[in-house]
Amino acid sequence: MDTTAPEAGTGPGTGADLAGTGTDALPDLADPAFWRLPDRDRAAGFAALRRLPAPARFGDGPGGGSGGGPGRGFHALVRYADVVEASRTPAVFLSEPGVTTPEPARWVRLLFGDSMVNLDDPRHARLRRVVSRAFTPRLIARVEDDIRTVATELVDRVERERPGDFVAAVAAELPFRVICTMMGIPEESRRAILDQVDHASEHTGVARPLRERIRMPGRGLRALARMQGMVAELGRERRRRPADDLISALVTADVDGRRLTGRELGAFFSLLLVAGVETTRNALAHGLHLLTSHPEQRALLLGDPDRHLGGAVDEIVRHATPIIQFRRTLAVDHRLGGPGGPLLRAGDKVVLYYGSANRDETVFTDPDAFDITRSPNPHLGYGGGGPHYCLGAHLARQEMKALYRELFTRLPEVRSIGEPVLIPSSFDHRVRSLRFTF
Ligand code: HEM
16 A cells, blocks of 8 residues: 555655655555444545545555555545535546446456446436436336335235345345336346346455455356346337336437437436445445344434435445445546645546545534434435436435334334344445344
């Protein structure tokens, strides 16, 4: 790791002297071992990084973890203001060639199509316009009805069957069913698609032994290919016989004389499944645990759900931050924070750490506290603003509010048991399972 400010003409490693800033205690974000630490230790590591005068650089040295190898390193943006700047200056901080780690291979992108999260304007804007227009008020109203119905059904099932794991029984089910209904995926295809999602996203940002790293991408790609094949087939069918769903809207939309191709539809659907299902599932699970481990906050919520639900779901997303990071690549040389700021070079990579920004003590009072009455709560859980801001933020809020309302009003004794079992990952704050009772 290099903790010095990158300066003009010097390159990383020769900038400001950090003696006396406690650099010994600094974590190495490129080391998979860091991502296996308990949440509290990771938060302390990020707090130390936020105190540095400039973003630290990781992953350049031999064996430098996920970013290892010369030229493959990255600057860690851990402060709120830096994450916002990188998100809202898309001409400087590019999303191409990709925002996830490890970077998708070029041939994979050519074969499967680019999802909008990895694109810059004008391609990004064109694609996002087609998709945004397909989210019509009628579709959204129908989806909101559906969310309430699914939440009721899931709580019925919890009462009836008393399952032990909240993730499998509730948290993973709700967002998956909602996205499938919204897209118009028939019941009989859903299970097969869910299996493919698990395989396709399994290796993103997850630290694992080399043997598995070699095996997983092959399995992930086959799963992706199968999933895309299923969706492309549905797209062809809906083009012939449109229905009242998102796939039909996407394949028949005409924005600037254009509609989605089969490959673009497949790429968008894959993005929705990973971006919309896993994120919400993890948020729901972390939320139940946070409301169990903070009984005074839970009492507040149950005392007046109409007043506190909105604040609670935002505070859950701030505190748990389901997506840990996305990357950007510098288009040109740029001084972070304006003239006199650290110099980032064209071609440099920066990683935006949303969870660290969400604990920035210059923005949030007592940032480690879980406080559902926090107001304002300008967290960056859905991104730092700018053109890639989460397309599903409204939907995610609706899902979380509907589920917690149903759960806590019908089963007021519901609570998690023990700690959530996490899957170590530098990409998302993923919960494998969470035992619960009511
Ligand atoms: C709690 C749940 C969720 C969290 C924490 C979350 C978080 C994020 C984040 C951090 C980004 C990147 C923003 C940026 O780069 O500035 C993003 C983008 C995105 N999200 Fe979400 N998300 C959630 C739910 C959803 C849902 C339910 C959907 C589905 C409708 C969705 C669809 C997307 C899409 C399509 C993008 C890419 C947008 C673009 O590149 O233009 N997300 N999300």
